[in-house]
Amino acid sequence: MAGTGVFAEIVDGDVYLYYTEGEWKPSSSGKNVPIINPTTMKTQYKVQACSQEEVNKIMESSKTAQKLWAKTPLWKRAELLHKAAAILKEHKAPIAECLVKEIAKPAKDAVTEVVRSGDLISYTAEEGVRTLGQGKFLVSDSFPGNERTKYCLTSKVPLGVILAIPPFNYPVNLAVSKIAPALIAGNSIVLKPPTQGAVAALHMVHCFHLAGFPKGLISCVTGKGSVIGDFLTMHPGVNCISFTGGDTGVSISNKAGMIPLQMELGGKDACIVLEDADLDLVAANIVKGGFSYSGQRCTAVKLVLIMESIADAVVKKVNAKVAKLTVGPPEDDCDITPVVTESSANFIEGLVMDAKQKGATFCQEYKREGNLIWPLFLDNVRPEMRIAWEEPFGPVLPVIRIKSVEEGIHHCNASNFGLQGCVFTKDIAKAIMISDAMESGTIQINSAPARGPDHFPFQGFKDSGIGSQGITNSIEMMVKVKSTVINLPSPSYTMG
Ligand SMILES: NC(=O)C1=CN([C@@H]2O[C@H](COP(=O)(O)OP(=O)(O)OC[C@H]3O[C@@H](n4cnc5c(N)ncnc54)[C@H](OP(=O)(O)O)[C@@H]3O)[C@@H](O)[C@H]2O)C=CC1
């Protein structure tokens, strides 16, 4: 059970503690932040509202701990990460319980998130040992005018203190996807978890604590992003920010100083369906891609663009599947569960009402109880409707009927987002042409968008992000290249 057994020390009474210098502490602010259960709409947990002074102290201890960690052998760093992964998986049940209560993630998916996170940590440890164990050796005489008098040795060195800010929808997985690469690369980490999902993240951090990482290397600051966020992201002690979330990422980018940024932001992932597609495959992917975790995935299918001639058939198949989705509490492992907050539900409702007023065809009746919104497929959506462009982050999926592939590509490229997209056709050559034309970070051919497997590159174009994630790319992003040049008194050629 959450907050009991090995996790008993992370909570004091009914308020969870924050993590600093290897210890769980209450904030001197004396204030806490309630976490509202999306299903009951009542306070489920409370976390500390950390103060600016506490952040200052954390930044200092992070810096000190990082200097020592950078001198820890790679194999040793990897060993500790493997240990943390095993502990995390061992305690998947209480962590999954938090995900169910804090973010209404269906019970099975909650367990999957924790197990996937353990696997991600282990893979990162392996990958880091390989990639960081190699550098480059260059000789000077390949550049005009030079003799071979200079040997250049390059290696990868840590950036320093990494600030990790994940979103509510994967508070464990999108936290470890930042923490593990940072640590294997010799950095320290300051985690600011999302408020909804903070308690799951605190449990995850305790697994790293139990694995025996040095004091101060990992810190976890809780508090509302709107209160503590700017202070954290603009803190001079931060050497890199890895952020996943919404528009907040754009304002962080505008304010951050000269430090590397990794940003994974929103998306309006489109699904283009051509006439020759396997329509059963299409329907299965639209429903899974559009409605899993109630559409609260950045990679969810958020717009379907179907060629007019097959649109009726696809809509019919999708509706038949939507009718079978179970709707209810996450504890019952329903397909559709309450969305994360009331304001999120209100936002989604606003998009639905706008579409209704402007004449979209409702394939199902719109139904909402509290934060629970029944799945809704909206046909005959037109570009003047907000839902054609905005991201509902909920179980509402619009369809635009198109007359040509070019019309579909044009719509995708007119979006300010460019995270992922997908195209369904049996003509692979055509699919590749469409992929090339779409201005998005990843295009899936004959499958719905997805981030995983977690070692694949994952990136957004335009307002969907900066840089690339995925295990290997994240490790590379969290190091800088250092060169040492050996200057020889006379040219030296091997086997001359
Ligand atoms: N591309 C991707 O990989 C993903 C993108 N997203 C996008 O994120 C959005 C939904 O997620 P959501 O969690 O609500 O996103 P938000 O951008 O609201 O929050 C993300 C994180 O930022 C924190 N935060 C809020 N304000 C600030 C601030 N001023 N400075 C620093 N940090 C801050 C939040 O903390 P707090 O919770 O305390 O407010 C949270 O930890 C959607 O738009 C979705 O598309 C989501 C998942 C993945």
Ligand SMILES: O=C(O)[C@H](O)COP(=O)(O)O
């Ligand atoms: O934040 C998100 O929503 C994820 O990065 C998407 O991950 P998924 O494709 O594995 O659900």
